[in-house]
Amino acid sequence: MDGRAGGRGPRRRRDRGAAPAGSQAVSARLAVGIVAHGNRDLALEALASLTGMGAPSEPCALLLLDNASEDGTVAAVRAAFPTADVVAQPFRDGFGANHNRLLTRAAADYHLILNDDAVLEPDALDRLVAHLDAHPEAAVAAPLVTYPDGRPQATAFRFPDPASCLRSLATLGQYGVEQRIASGWGRVGWASGCALLVRRTALAETGPFDPGFYMFSEETDLQRRLADRGWQTHLVADAVVRHHVRASTGGDPASRIVEFWRSRRRYWAKHHPRTGGDAARLALGGQYAALAGLARLPGPLRRLAPGLPASELDLHVRNVLHGPTGPGLRERADAWNAAHGVHR
Template identity: 45%
Template sequence: MAEPVELTFCVVNTEQRELLLRCLDAIAAERAALPFATEVLVLDNASSDGSAGAARRHPTVDEVVALEQRHGKAENDTALLQRARGRYGLLLNEDSELRPGATAALHAALEADPRAGAAGAKLLRPDGAPQASAWRFPTPLSALAAALFLHRRLTVQSRGTRTRRVDWAQSAALLVRREAAAAIDFFDPLFFVYSDEVDFCKRLRDAGWSTLYVPDAVCVHHEQLSTGAVPERRIVELSRNRDRYMRKHHSAAAAALVRWLTAWTYALRALAALALPDHDPRRYWRHVTATLNPSKGEGLREAAYERNRGGRRL
């Protein structure tokens, strides 16, 4: 009789074949060191670079779900968690590369805390610098802290060397207790991308579960964000989902206050960027306008719809 699956690696990939293979190589090394049964599911989000075929050929992959149309991050993570057979699902982006022992550390943390519904890893940039990966929930007070440039001290929670409870952790490497995820109906598909894990962890908290930050679990995050031209669609999507979260969990008045405080913060950054090398004031100013008008503009959701209709513009 086959051993029950304890943990499912859940990888979502969008047009990043080479990074996906690095992610899968790291998973293979993790699986070989774990004392329990695991499986690997890859959801390819309608890529055109051969990612699905490369995943099928990788020896560590058990199943590939190849979408013909592009869906949002929240919807894709839910699809994998619902398909998984493990008690736990380790959500990974294709640009996430687990360091040795990361999976075991996340698993041990959730096993030690039965009311923890999720556990996030310590994220590193490719150069080894720490990347903030856990924060307090967004509120008008956290927006005020950012406006006063106190956010690193007051809102970032991914610090220290011991496992600790936090408000929310980034889903680039997030181990989820599937029982807890099912109890809150998984991720909200209205969050196409950005703020999806914030909303998820908030609903976990509201249902009596907690989220952990596990610094012994280390993952390199190869963020594939544009550093050249202003990333218009990403900025629009980020702004609209920040506002959606505030309206969902707070009030219209709180959402409006956060919009103005956040716009002020970006306006100051735009002003500073005029004098700083390698900073584009246009990028920060686009954050200002998108933040103040989150319902305007085309984001990543519209880009996916356009691609699905055959336009393929991203």
């Protein structure tokens, strides 16, 4: 991989602060793209973590695309962060399609894909940038993600191939998929899209997100395509991001489950088009069926099941084995767009 993305030499610290919208930095080295989903206060907190004392040590373009929220996010962000480039999108669209718009708009060498419910700890972005500078083989640098109380979240995983899914079945999800890096950095299969620093030269080889994924698995698919081209994803444990889980996703549990498994089935169809996808699907269906059974048991055995009701686990089983059981997040967005006379 050496030579594919050359070293850039030591970075000099510059005055902290976001670059003005439309300035040279918008098409320069570093940008942050956030898609807002009706989480005004969280979006303001996310942006605040990128300015003032939390700003990276070099000019950084801040971009926010508002996904037709109805809570005054656009006005609040423009008032609080006048140098941010704010796009008021009149319709609702999916994760990958929206971030593709920001990737095109920024055209930076390094682009941080950030949820509106994620907050960077001080120096987190500097550490991710320094890591990509030092590791030209890496297309993606992902931070260590925690809950707001500091507990680590599971955000780095092996790719969901038949082997990992079978290991997950054999251990009821306790082993086979998640990867942890306690300190330093390490190579992982893929990392959650809530916070990813990506290298533009790598995306030029693979293309950006596949907009056919409305929500979920789009980052898995992108990092799989990057890996197929020889690029790596690294988890950088000393760069920390706090994440409010599911605030960006929205929707009720049933619509999230429908969308999750629709996207995962699309992933398997793309990357394991023969029997591999069927093997993975059957393995995970068996895992969730076993967990649903445990959730119905009294006493200590019930603790082996995740903290989900049996009825929700049943929904996972039906969706992974048989396909969508009802409207997903895509249909809910389409219904909102139709009700407001707009379309993607």
